[in-house]
Amino acid sequence: MTTLSPNGAAGVRKVRRATMNDVARLAGVSIKTVSRVVNDEAGVHPATAERVLAAIDQLGFRRNLSARNLRRGSSTGTVGLVLEDVGNPFYSGVTRAVEEIARLRGRQVITGSSDEDPARERELSLEFCSRRVDGLLIVPAGLQHGYLVPEMRAGTPVVFLDRPAGDVVADTVLVDNIGGTAAAVAHLASFGHRRIAFLGDAPDIFTANERLRGYREGCVRAGIGYHESLVVMGPHDEESVRKALQGLQNAADPATAVVTGNNRITVHAVRALAGSAVRPALVGFDDFELADLLSPPVTVIAHDASALGKAAADLLFARLDGDGSPPRRVVLPVRLVARGSGEVRPS
Amino acid sequence: MTTLSPNGAAGVRKVRRATMNDVARLAGVSIKTVSRVVNDEAGVHPATAERVLAAIDQLGFRRNLSARNLRRGSSTGTVGLVLEDVGNPFYSGVTRAVEEIARLRGRQVITGSSDEDPARERELSLEFCSRRVDGLLIVPAGLQHGYLVPEMRAGTPVVFLDRPAGDVVADTVLVDNIGGTAAAVAHLASFGHRRIAFLGDAPDIFTANERLRGYREGCVRAGIGYHESLVVMGPHDEESVRKALQGLQNAADPATAVVTGNNRITVHAVRALAGSAVRPALVGFDDFELADLLSPPVTVIAHDASALGKAAADLLFARLDGDGSPPRRVVLPVRLVARGSGEVRPS
DNA sequence: GCGCACTATGACAACGTTGTCCCCGAACGG
DNA sequence: CCGTTCGGGGACAACGTTGTCATAGTGCGC
Numbered sequence: 161m162t163t164l165s166p167n168g169a170a171g172v173r174k175v176r177r178a179t180m181n182d183v184a185r186l187a188g189v190s191i192k193t194v195s196r197v198v199n200d201e202a203g204v205h206p207a208t209a210e211r212v213l214a215a216i217d218q219l220g221f222r223r224n225l226s227a228r229n230l231r232r233g234s235s236t237g238t239v240g241l242v243l244e245d246v247g248n249p250f251y252s253g254v255t256r257a258v259e260e261i262a263r264l265r266g267r268q269v270i271t272g273s274s275d276e277d278p279a280r281e282r283e284l285s286l287e288f289c290s291r292r293v294d295g296l297l298i299v300p301a302g303l304q305h306g307y308l309v310p311e312m313r314a315g316t317p318v319v320f321l322d323r324p325a326g327d328v329v330a331d332t333v334l335v336d337n338i339g340g341t342a343a344a345v346a347h348l349a350s351f352g353h354r355r356i357a358f359l360g361d362a363p364d365i366f367t368a369n370e371r372l373r374g375y376r377e378g379c380v381r382a383g384i385g386y387h388e389s390l391v392v393m394g395p396h397d398e399e400s401v402r403k404a405l406q407g408l409q410n411a412a413d414p415a416t417a418v419v420t421g422n423n424r425i426t427v428h429a430v431r432a433l434a435g436s437a438v439r440p441a442l443v444g445f446d447d448f449e450l451a452d453l454l455s456p457p458v459t460v461i462a463h464d465a466s467a468l469g470k471a472a473a474d475l476l477f478a479r480l481d482g483d484g485s486p487p488r489r490v491v492l493p494v495r496l497v498a499r500g501s502g503e504v505r506p507s
Numbered sequence: 508m509t510t511l512s513p514n515g516a517a518g519v520r521k522v523r524r525a526t527m528n529d530v531a532r533l534a535g536v537s538i539k540t541v542s543r544v545v546n547d548e549a550g551v552h553p554a555t556a557e558r559v560l561a562a563i564d565q566l567g568f569r570r571n572l573s574a575r576n577l578r579r580g581s582s583t584g585t586v587g588l589v590l591e592d593v594g595n596p597f598y599s600g601v602t603r604a605v606e607e608i609a610r611l612r613g614r615q616v617i618t619g620s621s622d623e624d625p626a627r628e629r630e631l632s633l634e635f636c637s638r639r640v641d642g643l644l645i646v647p648a649g650l651q652h653g654y655l656v657p658e659m660r661a662g663t664p665v666v667f668l669d670r671p672a673g674d675v676v677a678d679t680v681l682v683d684n685i686g687g688t689a690a691a692v693a694h695l696a697s698f699g700h701r702r703i704a705f706l707g708d709a710p711d712i713f714t715a716n717e718r719l720r721g722y723r724e725g726c727v728r729a730g731i732g733y734h735e736s737l738v739v740m741g742p743h744d745e746e747s748v749r750k751a752l753q754g755l756q757n758a759a760d761p762a763t764a765v766v767t768g769n770n771r772i773t774v775h776a777v778r779a780l781a782g783s784a785v786r787p788a789l790v791g792f793d794d795f796e797l798a799d800l801l802s803p804p805v806t807v808i809a810h811d812a813s814a815l816g817k818a819a820a821d822l823l824f825a826r827l828d829g830d831g832s833p834p835r836r837v838v839l840p841v842r843l844v845a846r847g848s849g850e851v852r853p854s
Numbered sequence: 855g856c857g858c859a860c861t862a863t864g865a866c867a868a869c870g871t872t873g874t875c876c877c878c879g880a881a882c883g884g
Numbered sequence: 885c886c887g888t889t890c891g892g893g894g895a896c897a898a899c900g901t902t903g904t905c906a907t908a909g910t911g912c913g914c
Contacts, residue, residue: 177661179900190864195902205862220657225637226583227900229573230869236573238617247603249596249796256594259620268634270585270617273606287615290572310567314524430800449596450797453777526870537894542872550892574870577899 178219187215198223229292239476240288241271242281243299243321250423250446250465251299254321257469258297265477267294276365278302289316295476300325300366317479321472323366324489331479333472333490337370337445338377340461340494344419344443345378347459347496352505353417353441357390357408359401359429360421368393371421371445390415401428409440416506417441423448430454443502452499459502463494525566534562545570576639586823587635588618589628590646590668597770597793597812598646601668604816605644612824614641623712625649636663642823647672647713664826668819670713671836678826680819680837684717684792685724687808687841691766691790692725694806694843699852700764700788704737704755706748706776707768715740718768718792737762748775756787763853764788770795777801790849799846806849810841 180198184191189208196204197212204212215221229236241258243251259269270293272284281301288296289311296311296318303326312318312330319331341358348356358375361368372393379386389411392404408415418440420426426444433439444451447462471490496502527545531538536555543551544559551559562568576583588605590598606616617640619631628648635643636658643658643665650673659665659677666678688705695703705722708715719740726733736758739751755762765787767773773791780786791798794809818837843849 175660175662181900191900192864192866192902193862196863199902203862208862220661222633222637222658224577224639224900226573226576226639227869228902230571230577230871230899231901231903233869245603246593246606247599249599252594252596252599252602255599255618256592256620259593259618268617268619268638270615271602271606272615273603286569290569291615292571292573311569313522314567315522427797430797434800448797450774450777450795450801453781453801454797455802528870538870539872539894539896540892543893546872552892555892571870574899575872577869577901578871578873580899 177224178221180221180223182219183212183215183221186219187211235294236292237266238268238270238291238293239295239297239473240285240291240293241269241297242274242284242288243271244276244301245273246271247273249448253465254299254469254472257466258473261470261473261477265480274299274301276301278304282307286311295319295480297321297472297476298325299323302326305330317476319472319476319479321468329487331472331475331487331489333468333475333492335367335463335468335492336494337367338374340445340463340496341371341374341419341421342378342381343374343494343496344445344461344502345375346382347498347502348417348419348441348443349378349382349384351417351441351503354384354506355390355413355415356384356417356419357392357415357440358419358421359396359404359425360391360393361425362395363393368421375419396425396428398428398431401425402432405429405432405440409438415440417443417502420444422446426458426460430458438507441502441504441506443496447497451497454501456501456504457499459499460497461494462497463492467492524571525568527568527570529566530559530562530568533566534558582641583639584613585615585617585638585640586642586644586820587632587638587640588616588644589621589631589635590618591623591648592620593618594620596795600812601646601816601819604813605820608817608820608824612827621646621648623648625651629654633658642666642827644668644819644823645672646670649673652677664823666819666823666826668815676834678819678822678834678836680815680822680839682810682815682839683841684714685721687792687810687843688718688721688766688768689725689728690721690841690843691792691808691849692722693729694845694849695764695766695788695790696725696729696731698764698788698850701731701853702737702760702762703731703764703766704739704762704787705766705768706743706751706772707738707740708772709742710740715768722766743772743775745775745778748772749779752776752779752787756785762787764790764849767791769793773805773807777805785854788849788851788853790843794844798844801848803848803851804846806846807844808841809844810839814839 180191180194183194189212193204194212197209239262241255246252246255255271262269270288274281274284278301285296285298296316298318299321300323305325305328308318308328321333324332345356360372363369363372376386420429423446442458444458444460447460451458451460471492527538527541530541536559540551541559544556586609588602593599593602602618609616617635621628621631625648632643632645643663645665646668647670652672652675655665655675668680671679692703707719710716710719723733767776770793789805791805791807794807798805798807818839
């Protein structure tokens with residue numbers, strides 16, 4: 161068993177990190193030969209290579225990628241991913257998918273959470289640019305992305321995920337928010353609901369606004385009209401969702417169905433309704449784990465985090481491979497997964 | 508509205524990235540003065556600084572961190588995090604916590620998923636070392652970590668999370684696996700259960716093995732004895748969990764209660780039992796979202812992903828701050844959250 | 855024995871930044 | 885008027901690596 165005390169502990173001599181120079185000296189060759197061996201370049205005598213490898217092993221040499229990247233100037237082998245919150249299952253799914261694609265292309269992923277703060281998004285993105293990431297994947301928090309123009313001009317491809325950029329034309333991967341909520345309303349209307357409420361996120365968030373639009377279109381198309389009194393937008397914690405639902409149910413003409421605008425709101429709603437006697441029909445945007453095991457199982461508009469991450473990463477790598485076509489906007493389909501909560505008639 | 512076509516698109520001149528040299532030339536100063544301005548060093552005349560800043564802005568200059576890190580030699584401002592799967596909610600919680608602490612210390616986090624593959628864990632860790640991360644947080648996939656010795660000796664602190672390293676003494680943050688399953692068994696026994704089964708992950712995974720040990724200790728202590736026939740270990744997908752449960756229930760002396768070894772297994776078990784008429788009592792290791800909304804709500808041994816990430820990151824940064832004390836082993840407590848599924852008497 | 859091709863290796867500069875040292879000119883005291 | 889101090893700024897080397905080019909040695913055909 162090898163034992164080793166950590167950094168700085170008594171009794172362990174802290175050693176300077178070996179460089180190619182040290183390896184070269186030990187192996188009795190020039191530094192360039194070490195470089196050749198490390199990079200698997202042809203034209204090194206097997207015996208020499210062996211000596212070099214032995215020296216590398218003995219010294220625990222590991223090549224300094226900062227120096228390499230500096231010298232080579234081109235790829236740093238990294239891509240940056242700026243999202244809202246790595247802790248959110250939706251985004252961690254996105255992260256995983258991006259990582260997967262990046263791995264196939266031999267790239268590392270650096271992530272950062274913006275927490276919906278445009279300043280933080282900018283800070284992270286530019287930090288990544290300073291690190292000379294090969295490309296940038298961004299879930300926009302704000303609407304202004306002019307700060308990226310010099311970076312894009314310098315050749316760093318940027319792909320926006322989940323929401324479009326405000327003032328820059330670039331590749332974007334979205335999900336069909338409008339179609340999703342419109343489908344939710346149509347679905348509920350087909351079961352006879354005419355008072356369908358919508359609980360959405362703050363309307364300055366692109367997806368929230370789109371989903372509201374889809375809801376409105378759905379209402380109009382179903383011939384049940386759009387009524388502002390049935391819409392509650394805003395940042396939603398559990399308590400405010402509870403209150404909103406109470407308000408909708410206690411109204412003179414109460415809502416018999418609810419469409420929720422994202423998975424957090426859906427979960428809050430399910431929790432709020434768990435005890436109550438009379439339950440409105442429910443369709444939520446975003447699928448979530450265990451939705452099928454709740455009672456009743458929750459009907460959702462599902463879209464795939466992996467697909468989103470994969471599509472964005474594919475787009476990014478296509479750009480890195482030299483694709484110079486005009487910016488693309490990809491809209492991923494959603495699908496309604498009927499599980500029970502949305503397939504009930506008004507009571 | 509600023510429009511800009513992406514990388515390489517027709518009509519956009521791709522521009523070489525500006526360096527301090529370019530800025531210096533434009534501002535009519537020396538490169539060193541630019542460096543001073545960029546680094547907020549004192550001793551630059553305000554008027555000069557203004558000229559430099561204007562040039563920086565005009566050229567879209569962004570300093571190259573590779574060059575900076577190379578020259579300065581010390582901190583790269585990054586920490587590496589190697590875990591099993593960023594997509595797993597438990598680890599994404601860990602990631603978020605680590606990111607949070609790192610942010611406070613002005614560091615970026617680079618993550619990678621090992622998928623329980625020791626080779627991949629090694630590859631990722633060493634890749635991060637090549638990037639000269641300031642420190643490394645690792646959820647071990649394998650048992651051999653000797654490959655880290657040169658890195659640790661060179662001053663890169665390493666903290667192991669969730670599982671200990673196999674053959675290296677280093678800081679480690681664990682959760683109380685043994686105490687957790689022991690408590691689960693005691694809890695079930697207190698409701699009169701004497702045939703308590705255990706469904707765990709493959710026993711070569713440290714946590715799975717520990718939890719099995721806790722289960723066994725719990726059985727012995729409760730005076731109900733340890734019976735191998737009640738234990739099913741192994742990698743578990745939904746189908747195999749279903750079969751294992753059927754086997755346990757159809758036995759001559761069927762199990763009346765089940766302890767599941769991690770959140771994936773718990774969820775599979777809940778799904779498998781969803782339809783069945785007679786349900787064993789259930790306590791799962793790991794809490795999961797919506798556990799309280801299932802029917803019955805699932806009793807779990809909860810431990811906090813955030814706490815784990817935070818403790819590990821705190822330890823790492825303490826080392827970076829020069830803490831040279833002997834390696835520590837931190838064991839985080841778990842707590843039993845009674846929700847219903849574990850509080851039923853044998854039928 | 856001579857030129858030639860070819861293999862194996864090395865010398866050197868350069869990547870973009872920052873630390874060290876040095877210099878110029880203005881202000882100031884005697 | 886001279887020496888000293890100090891604020892502002894520049895020259896230069898160095899970080900660790902790799903691309904370019906050069907060179908020594910070897911084998912081969914004639």
